[in-house]
Amino acid sequence: MMLEARNLTVSATLDGESVPVIRDLSFALERGRVIGLVGESGAGKSMVGRTIAQLLPPGFGVTGGNLEFAGNDLVTMQAEERRALLGREIAFIPQEPLSALNPVLTIGNQFAEHLTRMGVGPSERRERMLAAFEAVHLPHGADLLTRYPHQLSGGMCQRVLIAFAFASRPKLVIADEPTTALDVTIQARIVRLIAEMQERENTAVVFITHDLRLAAQVCDDILVLYAGRAAEYGPARKVFATPGHPYTRCLQLANPAMSGARRGLYALPERMPGLRAYRDIQGCAFAPRCPHMIDDCTHAPPPLADVGTAHAAACIRAGQTARIAAPAPAPSDEPTITAPILEVSTLSKRFASSRGLFRRAGEFTAVRNVSFALHENEFVGVVGESGSGKSTLARLIVGLETPSEGGVAIAGRNASAPDFDEHRRRSVQMVFQDPQSALNPRRRVASIVTQPLEAAGIATWDERLAKAGLLLSEIGLPPEAAWRFPAQLSGGQRQRVNIARALCAVPRILIADEIVSGLDVSVQAQLLNLLAALRRERGFSMLFISHDLSVVRYLCDRVLVMYRGEVVESGATEQVFSAPAHDYTRTLLAAVPPDDPAEVWEGLRA
Amino acid sequence: MSALPTWLRSGRVQLGLGIVALIALTALFAPLLAPHDPNEQNLISILLPPAWAKGGETMFALGTDSLGRCVLSRLIYGARIAMSVAIVASLGAMVIGAVLAHIAGYFGGWTDWLIGRTVDVWMSFPPVILSLILMVGLGTGLRNVILAIVLVDWTRFCRVLRSEVLVVTRRDYVAAARLIGFSHWRTIMREILPATTPLLITLISLEMGIAVIVEAVLSFVGMSVGPNTPAWGQMIADARQNIYDSPWNLVFPILMIFITVLGFNVLGDGLRRTLDVRLTETQRA
Numbered sequence: 001m002m003l004e005a006r007n008l009t010v011s012a013t014l015d016g017e018s019v020p021v022i023r024d025l026s027f028a029l030e031r032g033r034v035i036g037l038v039g040e041s042g043a044g045k046s047m048v049g050r051t052i053a054q055l056l057p058p059g060f061g062v063t064g065g066n067l068e069f070a071g072n073d074l075v076t077m078q079a080e081e082r083r084a085l086l087g088r089e090i091a092f093i094p095q096e097p098l099s100a101l102n103p104v105l106t107i108g109n110q111f112a113e114h115l116t117r118m119g120v121g122p123s124e125r126r127e128r129m130l131a132a133f134e135a136v137h138l139p140h141g142a143d144l145l146t147r148y149p150h151q152l153s154g155g156m157c158q159r160v161l162i163a164f165a166f167a168s169r170p171k172l173v174i175a176d177e178p179t180t181a182l183d184v185t186i187q188a189r190i191v192r193l194i195a196e197m198q199e200r201e202n203t204a205v206v207f208i209t210h211d212l213r214l215a216a217q218v219c220d221d222i223l224v225l226y227a228g229r230a231a232e233y234g235p236a237r238k239v240f241a242t243p244g245h246p247y248t249r250c251l252q253l254a255n256p257a258m259s260g261a262r263r264g265l266y267a268l269p270e271r272m273p274g275l276r277a278y279r280d281i282q283g284c285a286f287a288p289r290c291p292h293m294i295d296d297c298t299h300a301p302p303p304l305a306d307v308g309t310a311h312a313a314a315c316i317r318a319g320q321t322a323r324i325a326a327p328a329p330a331p332s333d334e335p336t337i338t339a340p341i342l343e344v345s346t347l348s349k350r351f352a353s354s355r356g357l358f359r360r361a362g363e364f365t366a367v368r369n370v371s372f373a374l375h376e377n378e379f380v381g382v383v384g385e386s387g388s389g390k391s392t393l394a395r396l397i398v399g400l401e402t403p404s405e406g407g408v409a410i411a412g413r414n415a416s417a418p419d420f421d422e423h424r425r426r427s428v429q430m431v432f433q434d435p436q437s438a439l440n441p442r443r444r445v446a447s448i449v450t451q452p453l454e455a456a457g458i459a460t461w462d463e464r465l466a467k468a469g470l471l472l473s474e475i476g477l478p479p480e481a482a483w484r485f486p487a488q489l490s491g492g493q494r495q496r497v498n499i500a501r502a503l504c505a506v507p508r509i510l511i512a513d514e515i516v517s518g519l520d521v522s523v524q525a526q527l528l529n530l531l532a533a534l535r536r537e538r539g540f541s542m543l544f545i546s547h548d549l550s551v552v553r554y555l556c557d558r559v560l561v562m563y564r565g566e567v568v569e570s571g572a573t574e575q576v577f578s579a580p581a582h583d584y585t586r587t588l589l590a591a592v593p594p595d596d597p598a599e600v601w602e603g604l605r606a
Numbered sequence: 607m608s609a610l611p612t613w614l615r616s617g618r619v620q621l622g623l624g625i626v627a628l629i630a631l632t633a634l635f636a637p638l639l640a641p642h643d644p645n646e647q648n649l650i651s652i653l654l655p656p657a658w659a660k661g662g663e664t665m666f667a668l669g670t671d672s673l674g675r676c677v678l679s680r681l682i683y684g685a686r687i688a689m690s691v692a693i694v695a696s697l698g699a700m701v702i703g704a705v706l707a708h709i710a711g712y713f714g715g716w717t718d719w720l721i722g723r724t725v726d727v728w729m730s731f732p733p734v735i736l737s738l739i740l741m742v743g744l745g746t747g748l749r750n751v752i753l754a755i756v757l758v759d760w761t762r763f764c765r766v767l768r769s770e771v772l773v774v775t776r777r778d779y780v781a782a783a784r785l786i787g788f789s790h791w792r793t794i795m796r797e798i799l800p801a802t803t804p805l806l807i808t809l810i811s812l813e814m815g816i817a818v819i820v821e822a823v824l825s826f827v828g829m830s831v832g833p834n835t836p837a838w839g840q841m842i843a844d845a846r847q848n849i850y851d852s853p854w855n856l857v858f859p860i861l862m863i864f865i866t867v868l869g870f871n872v873l874g875d876g877l878r879r880t881l882d883v884r885l886t887e888t889q890r891a
Contacts, residue, residue, distance in 0.1 A: 400781055425787050438778035442800045454796075455787035505786060 002070060002172055002204040003029040003052070009064035010051055012275065019278050021060065022047055022228045026304075029221070031171070032202040034195075036219030036236065038212060040251075040520040042272050043225040045208045049174045052206065053092060054082055070171060088118055091165035093175040093194070097157035097182075101149040107160055108145030111167070118168045132163040135200075136193055155186035159193065166197045173198070174206045179214070183385040184547055184591045188603030191218055195604070210520065212251055216240045216597035217604055224248050227273055227285035230304055234311030240597040244313025246290050246321050253326045254525035256554035257595050258577075264327035265554065267529050268522035271490060284315070291324055292317050339412070340373035341541055342397070342428075342509050346406035347371070349392055366392040368565040369406070374509065374541050381552035381573065382545045383588060384562035390545045391433075393562070394511045397543070398430045410509070429502035433514040435494035439486040445472070445497055446482035452505040471500040474537075476530060492523035496530070503534070510542040516551060528555055549592050553577055561585045613880040622811075622873025629866055633685040640679035641667070644836045648674035653852045671841070671855050672848055680836040681862055687830075687837045688866060691751055691821040696813035698756035703763025704806060708794055710764070711771025722768070725761045733758050734823055741829040751830050755817050762816075763809055767802060774801045804881035811874030815867040822863050838863050 010022040022044050029035045037045040050056050051067065052074065062075045069090065074082065094100040102110055111129050120128055126145075133141035136159045149157055158178065165173055175194060179187040195218060198205050209215050215222060215236065222239040224232040224247065232245040243249040253266030268289050273281060283298035284290070290297065296316060304312040307319075315321065349367040367389040374380050382390050395401045397408055399421065407415045410427050417423065432438035439448055446468035453459035453467060468482050475496045486494055495515060502510055512531075516524045528551065531542070546552050552559055552573065559576050561569040561584065569582040580586045590603045613619055632639060652674040655662045662669060668677040710721040737754040744750040774780065775798060783797045824830040825839030833840070838859040845855035 398785055400785070425785065430782070430785055432778040432782060434778060438782055440779045440797055440800075451783065451788075452786045455783075455792070501782065501786070 001028055001068070002031050002033075003206070004068045005048075005065065006068075007065035008048075008051070008062065008067050010047060010056070010060060011063040013059045014276060017279070018063065019275055020063070020228065021275060021278075022051070024065070025225075025228075025230055026065075027221075027223050027230070027233060029172075029204045029206065031204055032198070033221065034198065034205040034207050034219045035221045035223060036215035037206065037208045037223050037225060038210065038215050038251075039225035039231075040210060040272055040522060042227075042274065044228040045210075045225055046176055047228075048225075049176050049206060049208050052172075052174055053086060053090065087114070088168045089170050090172045090174065091168060091170040093158075093161055093165050093173060093178045095177040095180055097154055097161050098149060100161055101157060103149050105148075106145065107147050107149065107152075111145070111160075111164060114164055115167065128167065132167045133160075135166065135197065136160075136163045138163065154182050155190065158182060158186075158190055162190070162193055162197065166201060166203070169201055170203060172204045172206070174208070176208045177210070178207075180210070184549075185385050185587055187214070188591045188593075188601070192604050194218075211593075212240065212248075212255060212521075213593035213595065213597075217593045217601045224251075227278065227281070229285060229301065230314060231286065232311075232313040233304060234308065234313075237597060238308055238311045242308065242311075243321055244307035244311065244318040245286075245315045246292050246317075246324060247286050248313075249321050249324045250289075250291070251521055253324065254521040256525075256528070256550040258550050258553060258589075258592055259595055262329045262554070264329045265525040265528055266324070266326055267525040269526075271492070271520075271523065292320050338376045341376050341411050342374040342543075343409040344373070344393075344397065344406070345371045345409070347393070347396060347403050347408065348405040349389075349396055349401060350404045365565050367396060370562075370565075370567050371406075372560055372567065372570060374543060376508075376541055377535065377539050378558065379535065379542045379544055379556045381556035381559040382543060382562060383547065383549055383552055383559060385547065385588075387564075388562040389565040390562055391513055392565075394430065394513045394543065394545055398428050398511055399424055400430075426505070427507060428509045428511060429505050429507035430511040430513065431499050431502045431515050433517065435486070435491070435498045438498050439494060441486055443485075444482065445477075445484050445486070445489070448486070448497060449500040449504055451501055467504065471504055474503070474534070475500045476526075490523075491519055492526060495519065495523075495527060499527075499530070499534075503538070508540055510540055511545075512542055513545045514547065517546065517548065524551070531555060549577070549588060561588065613877060616876045616880045618872050618876025619880060620876075622869050622871070622876055625865060625869030626873060629685050629869065630689055632682055633689040636682045636686055640676075640682045641665070642676035642679040644675060644679040644683040645834060646675065648676075650674065653848060653855070655852065655854055659854070668858055669852065669854055671844055671852075673844075677841075677855060677858055680841055681838070681858055683836040684838040684841065684859065684862070685866075687748065687825075687835060688818050688821060688863075690748065691755065692814040692817045692866075692870070695752045695755035695759070695817045695821075696810050698752065699759040699813060699817075700763050700806065700810050702756065702760040704767055704802075706760070707764045707767035708771050708798065708802070711768045712775050712790070712794055712798060714772075714775075718768075721764065725764050728761045729765070734820070737820060737824060738827070738829060741824060746828075746830060746832055748831050748835070751821055751824060754824070755820050758820075759813060759816065762813065763806075766809060767805060770802050770805050771798060774798050804877070807881060808874050808878040811870055811877055815870035815874070818863060818866050818870070 005025055005027050008022060008025040009020050011018045011020045027035065037048055039045050051062060054074065067074045069085065108129065112125050115125050115128055129145060130141040133144060138144060138156065138159050178194065179190050182190060191214065194205065207215065207219055219236045222234065222236045223230055224245060226247050231247045232239055232243065239248060243252065250266050250268050254268060256265060257263060270289055273285060283300055284302050287293045287297040302314045302316045304314045307313045347367055347370045348365065351364045351366055370393060382393065384390050392401065396403050410424055413420060413423055446465055449471045450464040450468050453464050465482065469479055472479060472481055477493060477496055486497065489497065516527050532555065544552065544556055556573050558571065559573045560567050561582065563584045569576060569580065569585045576585060577589065580589055593601045648670060651663065651670055652672055654666050654669040656669045657664050657667050666676050671677055706721050710718040737758050740754040740757060741750060744753060780793060780797050783793045821830055822839035825837040826843045828843065830839060831837055841859040842856060849856055
């Protein structure tokens, strides 16, 4: 056994009290196998990875059970011994490749340092480095050694780090969300590479991810975590085909499907309890959100019980889990095609790049010759990888950037109309990607959502409070949230506030820039359902920018595929996704792991 | 304690505020506190040591200077000059610097370029020399000392604040405010200024300490207020001639400058730590 945890308990000291963060966790990983740790943020996935590497934050420590690596207990091991293991026998692939590399040293420098630590002599080093780069399919290895991290793309940096990790021929590799910070198109390649290296070296891998579909394709075994406890543990195929724990099932149903008939999203209510709430939990931590909760669930935490061969779930009603079904899809009244409310014609935007004191400015085209129309009550998705010009397009439409060529017309009026800016402001609102940055931390929620009234300058504070109450109930936040500061809200709640502010101005068009990326699937499902409901109630059009194709498929009637600033394909969502015409669209689609875990992922094979 | 706002609960702020308030009150009630007229000469008892030293007299608690003036009274009156300069000059420097910084950081482009280059040129003059030249041109007097400090030190505010404004301006909530229909003026006042205010308050507190020192330097070389107004720098200059006979005369005004500047700096540091929302917002949650 390469890695084995037995009743592992990790505790944190909060307000002078010890709170278990990971409780009673047991799992085993054999040589050449991949175990997937999945769950939403806060479930304790990364904490397990950090415990293995002994990188726990201050105040955290192992308080029970043991964790054995190749027969040695990592918990009781001397710091000196453990350090010898790390990097040599146990290697790490981090989440953010760019911040894991030192920006002021060349790749060659950093790699050589790493090899020196492993005891590789100076004469062999160069050869070892070049061989490692070849193994991860990085071309021009010799050239790469002299480069600095910022000269490489995120995907290349991640490959370099994979080369680092496998250079020591480790027995165990911990990959903590290795593809989350990368583009979808690169995701498949990186995952394939990890799988290839793992097979070649017969390494054991701990693969930490929030993406169930990805885990289904990559992992042999799956450990689903909820609030620091194992919710379900078993072979990947079984866990995803016949989930035993309602949480696993609900997560699956919260993910929009990439194929098959349209179905509704199962939106888990509320969110996972925070660390501070752990000690108040009597029964099953998932019970308050569980659709199958009965009284017995609140008495004692359910133990992991077998639900099949080598497949266990911590649920007293595991037999009923299969009955949890996706809600019916939102009634999609075929949008009656009316006159377009937003027309974008031959829009281009060029930026001056790298202007220096003595250098002529170069030019970079972010958006090239984009034309499309958005009709009333229609949701149009814009997909493409980062740098494809999606965000610039959004900023051009709302007027945060001025177009180099072409223009937009809103409800028939274009930029030559006398009061176009005012007209645009009344009709179009934007929801920004990062609510952290889009909400003024010094304003209370009530003041943020009613900012449009403040701009008009006529409403009194009482009127604004009343309006805030209405908006909050519409977006599903409790009325007392009006007095909170953004920092006191969760990520999903902040994004709701962000949407509420845009809605306050009663726009006819909403431009949403990646508004569900970076959120947990259950929160994402809540927001997507909210947007669908708001469309039915209020009736507005939306340009929905996202890199996540499944989300676009769920929400949008039509889709635009952008590549290097151009729209390469557009059409009805269903048609584009089922019969893509452009190569790039096919690449994008292949990059998403399939819904059915039994199906072979083309992206992984290619 | 919960009734106090967060920033007042910090020990640094309490200490700094305590020192500054003490000196400010001394300055305000100088005529009541001073045992003598600060300019009254008593040529019979010159260069007296403090009362507790050998040869000291109880009438002059901290001794007398070379013209037989009461050192304690002069220190108390000197606080008036120091505090007026500290408060008015730093407020003036702040207003000019902050206005230009917000304009430069918010609008960017050539406005930013122009203001940035002006600050560069301005800062390339050694500050003390610049203020000396200004004083020569303007003539002595309290108002001119203040004016000289304002004209020299606004750049300090401008440069530090501009980069903060730049960071805040890039945040999406500023763009959101513009999209919602806020005017430039309202965007700056309601969205940007609240974010830069903590830095502004910190800077002004530090600037007050600097203003006290600059005033002392100017009055040391006789380029500040006239000879009939007692100022700490002047006292140091006077005491310099008798440095071996009565070192006390030198020590007291230096001590006063030291304590005042320390007070302002501790206050500024404490405010920086407590007012910065980025540091405190997680605790409020």
